[in-house]
Amino acid sequence: MLLAVEIGNSQITFGIYEGCSLSYAAHVVTDHRLTADQYAISLHQILDLYHVNRALLSGSIICSVVPELTAPIAEAIHKLLGIQPLILGPGVRTGLNIRIDNPAQLGSDLVADAVAAIAQFPMPCLIFDLGTATSISVLNQTGTLLGVSICAGVGMMQEGLCSRTALLPHIDLTMPDSPIGRNTVQAMQSGLLYGAAAMIDGMADRLTETLGAPATLLATGCYAQKVLPACKRAFLFCDHLLLDGLRIIYEKNKK
Numbered sequence: 001m002l003l004a005v006e007i008g009n010s011q012i013t014f015g016i017y018e019g020c021s022l023s024y025a026a027h028v029v030t031d032h033r034l035t036a037d038q039y040a041i042s043l044h045q046i047l048d049l050y051h052v053n054r055a056l057l058s059g060s061i062i063c064s065v066v067p068e069l070t071a072p073i074a075e076a077i078h079k080l081l082g083i084q085p086l087i088l089g090p091g092v093r094t095g096l097n098i099r100i101d102n103p104a105q106l107g108s109d110l111v112a113d114a115v116a117a118i119a120q121f122p123m124p125c126l127i128f129d130l131g132t133a134t135s136i137s138v139l140n141q142t143g144t145l146l147g148v149s150i151c152a153g154v155g156m157m158q159e160g161l162c163s164r165t166a167l168l169p170h171i172d173l174t175m176p177d178s179p180i181g182r183n184t185v186q187a188m189q190s191g192l193l194y195g196a197a198a199m200i201d202g203m204a205d206r207l208t209e210t211l212g213a214p215a216t217l218l219a220t221g222c223y224a225q226k227v228l229p230a231c232k233r234a235f236l237f238c239d240h241l242l243l244d245g246l247r248i249i250y251e252k253n254k255k
Contacts, residue, residue, distance in 0.1 A: 001056045004246040005085070006109065007064035007073060009132040010155065010222060014046055015243040016057075022240055022247075024050040030066060040076035060085035061250040063108045063242060086253055088112065093252045097144040110137050110148060112245030113220065118143040119248055121216045121236070126207055128200055128235065129242075130221035132156055138207055149203060154196050154223040161188065173226050196223075197230035204233050 002017040009030060016024045026046045034042075047054055060077050062085045064070040074085050086092065088108040096114055098106055113127050114137055127137040133156065136149040152160070154173065161168050171185050179194045181187030200219075208215050219228055219235040220242065228235055238244075 001052070001058065002247060002250060003057050003060040003077065003081070003083070003085075004243045004250070005060065005062045005073060005077070006112075006242050006246070007062065007066050007069050008109070008222075009066060012069075012073070013243065014043060015240065015246075016050065016052055017243075017247050020247070022243060024052065025240060025243065026050070030069070032066075032068060034072070036072040036075035036079065039073050040080045043076055043080055054081055057081050057083065059083060059250060059254070061088060061246045062086070063088045063112050063246055065107055065109050086250060088246065088249060092249065094249050095252060097142070099144055099146055100148070106145070106148070107135070109242055110135055110145075112242045112249065113137060114139060114143075114145050114245070115248050116238075116241045116245035117216075117218055120238075120244070121218065123216070124211050124213055125216040125218060126204060127241070128204075128217070128219045128221075128224070130154065130196075130200075130219060130223040130227060134196070134200075134221075134223075136203055136207065138211065140211065141213065149207070151199065153221075154192055154227060157196070158188075158192055161192075173223075175226070175229055193227055194230050196227045197232075200227065200235075201231055201233050 004015040006013040011027045012030055014026050015022055028042050060083045077085050090104050094115055117125050117127055123143050124141050125139040129135045132153045134151050134153045138146045162170050171188050176186045176189040179190045181190045217235045218238050220238045
């Protein structure tokens with residue numbers, strides 16, 4: 001079995017693969033204050049919760065966009081499982097053809113997303129990763145990654161509204177009945193969710209036009225399910241696209 005770990009800005013996801021199948025996925029809040037021992041305790045509890053036999057875990061791979069947490073979580077895995085995780089980064093074989101100015105600057109999360117998309121879906125493809133930031137990866141007909149567009153994510157926009165204004169409250173991110181808000185909460189929900197959906201639809205139109213061919217539209221990330229119902233374009237929701245990419249990359253690097 002394989003332990004695949006995504007260290008994100010908002011949450012950390014632990015996925016357990018048996019062969020090519022994801023058996024379990026669990027999430028904990030990203031906390032910069034926790035030590036390797038504390039993360040080891042969290043992972044121990046997760047494995048116990050899902051009745052995972054630790055002796056059957058033979059490998060691990062980490063994708064991190066939070067550099068200061070990469071080493072503590074790798075240490076936690078080593079302490080608990082006796083496994084030295086593979087850290088996705090420069091020098092790791094991915095098979096991905098990257099055509100940007102400096103491929104080393106491409107986030108490891110976007111690399112994993114792209115590897116999984118190429119393996120599972122027709123090209124060309126646009127991958128909308130709706131996390132703390134919203135990242136849009138552009139893959140052409142041959143699966144070459146041509147570039148990326150990045151903008152503020154839904155949670156970041158909500159935090160900006162609340163922290164930079166005196167009267168706007170923190171709200172639950174639920175879809176309002178109408179884009180026309182009739183009170184403050186509905187108005188914020190409309191602006192955040194319908195606004196994000198309009199941006200995603202609009203970027204899908206512009207990027208597809210730039211590619212010059214119809215593209216497969218994929219959506220993943222923790223905010224995808226909140227935004228997609230308001231989109232006019234048809235997106236394929238891929239809950240664990242990044243973890244699937246990590247599994248594929250791990251297999252490419254097994255000795």
